[in-house]
Amino acid sequence: MxxxxxxxxxxxxxxxxxxxxxxxxxxxxxxxxxxxxxxxxxxxxxxxxxxxxxxxxxxxxxxxxxxxxxxxxxxxxxxxxxxxxxxxxxxxxxxxxxxxxxxxxxxxxxxxxxxxxxxxxxxxxxxFERVRSLWQMRRSLFAPLAAPSWPDGVRLRTFVPGQDEEAWLKVNAAAFANHPEQGAWTLEDLRRREAEPWFDPAGFFLAFRDSRLVGFHWTKIHGSSEHGHEPIGEVYVVGIDPSQQGTGLGKALTLAGLRHLRSRGLAQAMLYVDEANQAAIRLYESLGFSRWDVDVMYATPGVRRVSPGHSTSQ
Ligand SMILES: CC(C)(COP(=O)(O)OP(=O)(O)OC[C@H]1O[C@@H](n2cnc3c(N)ncnc32)[C@H](O)[C@@H]1OP(=O)(O)O)[C@@H](O)C(=O)NCCC(=O)NCCS
CATH class of the missing domain: 3.40.630.30 (Gcn5-related N-acetyltransferase (GNAT))
Structure with missing residues (x-):
């Protein structure tokens, strides 16, 4: 039939x-x-x-x-x-x-x-080609969350739209030099996200050393309590300038973002991480995340762009 x-x-x-x-x-x-x-x-x-x-x-x-x-x-x-x-x-x-x-x-x-x-x-x-395999990891925000321990001389503040774009794009490109889809973001790609209803600069953390941007943690909140659906926080993108990698900055920024998500009353946090990115998976496991699901993305040739915190709008 x-x-x-x-x-x-x-x-x-x-x-x-x-x-x-x-x-x-x-x-x-x-x-x-x-x-x-x-x-x-x-x-x-x-x-x-x-x-x-x-x-x-x-x-x-x-x-x-x-x-x-x-x-x-x-x-x-x-x-x-x-x-x-x-x-x-x-x-x-x-x-x-x-x-x-x-x-x-x-x-x-x-x-x-x-x-x-x-x-x-x-x-x-x-x-179709297999473009990537993403783990979704989750952790409860009710479980204890350590206070971030900042490397000496690092200061934290949140993203200011209209002011921080150029500096952010530079650090993003450097941090994701081996991840072309994320590293190649343009000003337009960033502005489009800023225009999304979920965008909230209060959840977009920037770390500076001597007034130079050296890392960031952009969080995102999914869903709403309408329809009885529990909202969930996402570690959307964490990026650390290569000169500062291995200093504990990634861990501190991740914790700062998670504490922010908890302060918004959220019970759970999730994130997507490329299965090949073992360093990141180890970091997230050390912060209490464990594997929840695996999503494989296939694409027609020519459609290769995805962000690591892929916004499937889940
Ligand atoms: C994936 C899924 C949609 C396939 O549906 P389906 O109707 O069985 O697929 P088709 O009969 O059209 O098969 C398409 C091809 O895949 C092959 N195939 C399908 N299932 C297979 C399996 N389990 N093992 C090996 N080959 C398989 C078929 O032989 C066919 O190959 P061919 O073109 O060389 O003849 C179905 O298994 C499903 O619903 N899975 C759960 C949801 C899911 O994974 N969705 C994501 C889809 S990318």
């Missing part, structure tokens, strides 16, 4: 129940939820009007579901998809992905959770 793709801006209650059925069956079969929290919330409560749902049907039955988010103008469209376990290995994953690519004009960043062989096979069979 040939499956049929239906595109929706909003799902009605019956469709939401069908999608939740597919998500539940896949979670049971795979041991990991196929869609991130943001997608689940969007489906239930709505979100950006530009986002689309793709329903893949075989006859009346829902065989698969995809969420397409075209809103990130910096990094390009992104999506997530799932095929019901009863309908796998019949080419439906490919059919659904084709329908998604039709919507996005052939460009896509595709997120897969848990690193499954099926996702890898599907992505590769459609010409």
């Amino acid at each position: 040939t499956p049929r793709a239906e595109i929706r801006q909003r799902l009605d209650d019956r469709e939401i129940a069908e999608v939740l059925g597919v998500v539940e069956a896949a979670t049971e079969a795979d041991g990991v939820r196929p869609l991130n929290e943001h997608v689940m919330l969007h489906m239930r409560y709505g979100g950006d009007v530009r986002a689309r749902s793709v329903l893949l049907r075989e006859g009346p039955r829902l065989a698969g579901y995809a969420h397409v988010d075209p809103t990130d103008e910096v990094e390009g469209p992104s999506g997530e998809l799932v095929i019901h376990p009863d309908f796998r290995r019949r080419g439906y994953g490919k059919a659904l992905l084709r329908a998604v690519l039709d919507l996005t004009g052939g460009r896509l960043r595709l997120w897969a959770h848990g690193g499954s062989p099926g996702a890898e096979a599907l992505a590769r069979s459609m010409g």
